[in-house]
Amino acid sequence: MRAFHNTVLRFAACIAMMLLASFVPAAALAQEKTSALMTPELLEKVRRANNECFACHSEEGVKKPPRADLDITKLRPLAHDPKVFNGSNHGLMECTQCHGQGYTEFPHAADARESISACEECxxxxxxxxxxxxxxxxxxxxxxxKFTCSTCHDPHVDLIASTLIDPRKIVAQDNQHCLDCHDSELEFAKFAPDDEQTSTKKKRPDIDKIHEWLPNTRVHWQAVRCVECHTPATKTLSHEIVNKEKAERQCLTCHSASSSLTTRLYRHLAKEEQERLGFANSVILASSYVLGATRHPWLDRLIVGAFAAMLLGLLIHGLARIVARIVRRKKNHG
Ligand code: HEC
Ligand code: HEC
Ligand code: HEC
Ligand code: HEC
Ligand code: HEC
Ligand code: HEC
Ligand code: HEC
Known part of the structure; x- marks a missing residue:
């Protein structure tokens, strides 16, 4: 009797497992946005107000300045693209919500810069x-x-990752801020510390040379963020840039099925897209730099297929045993 019980239990467990396996998690939840509060009238008012600034602070403005007395060489580097701004995190805001009093008139007030709101105000x-x-x-x-938030973030341009979604776009935006400085003598020199021995500015380490051990360095920077390797290996990204001794150099951190990229860089993608855009690259297999970097969709399918076949086998086996037992009991009693 006990053996019969066990067989039935095993059979039930089998069915439960199959049900579990066929249960596909639902799609990502839709996000509520503050932009829902925006009415067309309100948006119209914002655009009209911002056009007063764009009259000067845009390509158009530089080409056709609204006034004759403008210093164009000063204005040119201050041009912003209305389309880019309107599509950014702050695209629904009036410029003057961050740029206080001193900017509404021209010439701007001498101390206008002090009236720019810091991020923490909001x-x-x-x-x-x-x-x-x-x-x-x-x-x-x-x-x-001292680094401020705007050393790395442009409040007129940036878009959060959950809106960008495409990993290439996220990577392009996030790396741009690091490269603007680490890939430019001019910018780097502004922040570089003094060299201890020579009391001159520390020279900018060549970004390609430092990463020579990483094949196709520049290709990596189009596909992966500096912060993936330069922040602590936690589940979510941190703003803590660690020193170079602690930087990630294990290929398998990314080139494996359980890549940290799935919880960080690719987390905004739906599951199917993660599989399509994540690691399945024959390039890595072909050049076989990375042992174990085998993540091929057909290989995955094969493994899933083998698992399903095993379950099916168990099921048939269980059924057969129950039938055999019933037949045997009938024989014994009859
Ligand atoms: C008539 C043209 C004109 C208009 C309109 C204008 N600006 Fe300017 N702005 C300039 C010029 C030219 C400069 C270059 C530096 C200077 O002369 O102050 C400048 C400089 C700036 C700067 C940089 C100041 C600094 O110290 O680095 C900011 C920020 C700025 N403007 C914001 C705004 C905002 C916000 C508006 C709209 C509310 C606006 N500007 C409207 C012409 C204009
Ligand atoms: C969310 C806040 C915010 C909004 C909205 C905003 N700005 Fe700015 N802006 C800043 C900050 C912060 C800086 C200073 C960046 C820095 O430290 O150099 C700045 C700098 C500037 C500068 C000078 C430096 C540069 O990069 O050109 C100009 C010009 C400017 N803003 C124009 C505008 C215009 C035009 C608008 C509206 C279309 C606008 N800003 C909307 C926060 C904002
Ligand atoms: C005057 C207020 C104000 C200031 C100053 C300001 N922001 Fe914002 N920020 C907003 C508003 C409003 C939104 C839109 C919120 C939304 O849509 O949920 C926003 C959205 C964002 C978002 C995307 C939405 C999110 O939930 O994270 C980021 C990132 C962001 N701001 C970063 C910055 C940074 C960095 C600075 C400083 C350079 C800054 N902000 C300064 C008001 C401000
Ligand atoms: C050294 C450069 C650097 C500085 C300084 C910096 N950030 Fe960031 N920040 C990044 C990078 C790179 C990312 C993208 C990685 C991530 O998602 O954490 C990021 C991401 C973010 C995000 C998440 C945006 C998203 O896509 O979800 C917010 C919000 C943010 N930063 C706000 C700030 C604020 C506020 C400050 C100032 C207190 C600041 N940052 C200072 C580099 C910087
Ligand atoms: C695949 C991982 C990885 C990526 C991606 C990566 N780095 Fe590195 N980085 C490292 C490692 C590991 C070191 C330490 C190298 C050494 O000490 O030989 C390093 C060193 C550095 C250093 C130290 C230079 C010095 O010698 O003082 C800087 C600066 C740096 N990286 C910046 C960047 C920037 C900027 C990016 C993005 C464009 C980036 N890294 C992308 C792994 C990475
Ligand atoms: C405005 C300029 C600027 C920006 C932006 C910037 N850095 Fe740096 N970074 C520096 C300077 C200057 C140093 C100091 C160099 C030194 O001490 O040798 C440095 C040092 C580093 C180091 C070297 C640490 C070591 O152990 O030697 C790393 C790694 C690094 N930065 C990564 C990044 C990353 C990743 C980003 C983008 C999220 C970034 N930086 C953004 C200027 C910048
Ligand atoms: C931080 C994550 C990360 C690390 C660490 C990393 N890679 Fe990559 N690597 C990537 C990403 C993302 C791609 C782009 C894959 C794609 O486009 O499908 C890539 C692409 C490649 C490619 C293909 C380049 C091409 O031409 O398309 C090779 C080869 C490669 N990596 C080798 C390595 C080796 C060897 C190491 C260790 C020394 C390493 N990677 C470390 C993330 C990483």
Missing amino acids: HAAKVLRIEKQLDASVHATRVKD
Whole structure:
């Protein structure tokens, strides 16, 4: 009787497993946005107000300045693209919500810069959390000038990752900020510390040379973020840039099925897309730099197929045993 019981239990477990396996998690939840509060009238008002600034601060404005007395060489580097701004995180805001009093008139007030709102005025909780990580960063301890949020973020351009979604776009935006400085003598020199021995500015380490061990370095930078290797290996990304001794150099951190990229860079993609855009590249297999980097969709399908076949086998086996037992019991009693 006990053996019969066990067989039935095993059979039930089998069915439960198959049900579980066929249960596909639902698609990502839709996100509520503040932009839902925007009415067409309100948007019209914002656009009209911002056009007053764009009259000068745009390509158009530089070409056809609304006034004759403008210093065009000063204005040219201050041009913004209305389309880019309108599509950014802050695209629904009036310029003057961040640029206070001194900018509504021209010439701008001499102390207008002081009236630019800092991020924490509107994002207090975020800044509080991020500032702790920035204070622990190499940039806080080594760099001469203090980094502010806008050293790496352009409030007129940036879009959050959950809106960009496409990993290439996320990578392009995030790496641009690091490369603008680490790939430019001019920018780097502004922040570079003094060299201890020579008391001259520390020279910018050549970004390609440093990463020579990484094949197709520039290809990597189009596909993966600097912060994937230069922040602590936690589940979500931190703002703490660690020193180079602690930087990631294990190929398998990314080139494996359980890549950290799935919880960080690819987390905004739906599951199917992760599989399509994630690691399935024959390039890595062909050049066989990376042992174990075998993540081929057909291989995955084969493994899933083998698993299903095994379950089916168990099922048939269980059924057969139950039938055999019933037949045997009938024989014994009859
Ligand atoms: C009539 C043309 C004109 C208009 C309109 C204008 N600006 Fe300017 N702005 C300039 C010029 C030229 C400069 C270059 C530096 C200077 O002369 O102050 C400048 C500089 C700036 C700067 C940089 C200041 C600095 O110290 O680095 C900011 C920020 C700025 N403008 C914001 C705005 C905003 C916001 C508006 C709209 C509310 C606006 N501007 C409207 C012409 C204009
Ligand atoms: C969310 C806040 C915010 C909004 C909205 C905003 N700005 Fe700015 N802007 C800043 C900050 C912060 C800086 C200073 C960046 C820095 O530290 O150099 C700045 C700098 C500038 C500068 C000078 C430096 C540069 O990169 O050109 C100009 C010009 C400017 N803003 C124009 C505009 C215009 C025009 C608008 C509206 C279309 C606008 N801003 C909307 C926050 C904002
Ligand atoms: C005057 C207020 C104000 C200032 C100053 C400001 N922001 Fe924002 N920010 C907003 C508003 C409003 C939104 C839109 C919120 C939304 O759509 O949920 C926003 C959205 C964002 C978002 C995307 C939405 C999110 O939930 O994270 C980011 C990232 C962001 N801001 C970063 C910055 C940074 C970095 C600075 C400083 C350079 C800054 N902001 C300064 C008001 C501000
Ligand atoms: C050293 C450069 C650097 C500085 C300084 C910096 N950030 Fe960032 N920040 C990044 C990078 C790179 C990312 C993208 C990686 C990530 O998602 O964490 C990011 C991501 C973010 C995000 C998430 C955006 C998204 O796509 O979801 C927010 C919000 C943010 N930063 C706000 C801030 C604020 C506020 C400050 C100032 C207290 C700040 N950052 C300072 C580099 C910087
Ligand atoms: C695949 C991982 C990886 C990526 C992606 C990566 N790095 Fe690195 N990086 C490293 C490692 C590992 C080191 C340490 C190298 C050494 O000490 O030989 C390093 C070193 C550095 C250094 C130290 C230079 C010095 O010698 O003082 C800088 C600066 C740097 N990286 C910046 C960047 C920037 C900017 C990006 C993005 C464009 C980036 N890294 C992308 C892994 C990476
Ligand atoms: C405005 C300029 C600037 C920006 C933006 C910037 N850095 Fe740096 N970074 C520096 C300077 C200056 C140093 C100090 C160099 C030194 O001490 O040798 C440095 C140092 C580093 C180091 C070297 C640490 C070590 O151990 O030697 C790494 C790694 C690094 N940065 C990565 C990044 C990453 C990743 C980003 C983007 C999220 C970034 N940086 C953005 C200027 C910048
Ligand atoms: C931080 C994550 C990360 C690390 C660490 C990393 N890679 Fe990559 N690698 C990527 C991504 C993302 C791609 C782009 C894959 C794609 O486009 O399908 C890539 C692409 C490649 C490619 C193909 C380049 C091409 O021409 O298309 C090779 C080869 C490669 N990596 C080798 C390595 C080796 C060897 C190491 C260790 C020394 C390494 N990677 C470390 C993320 C990483």
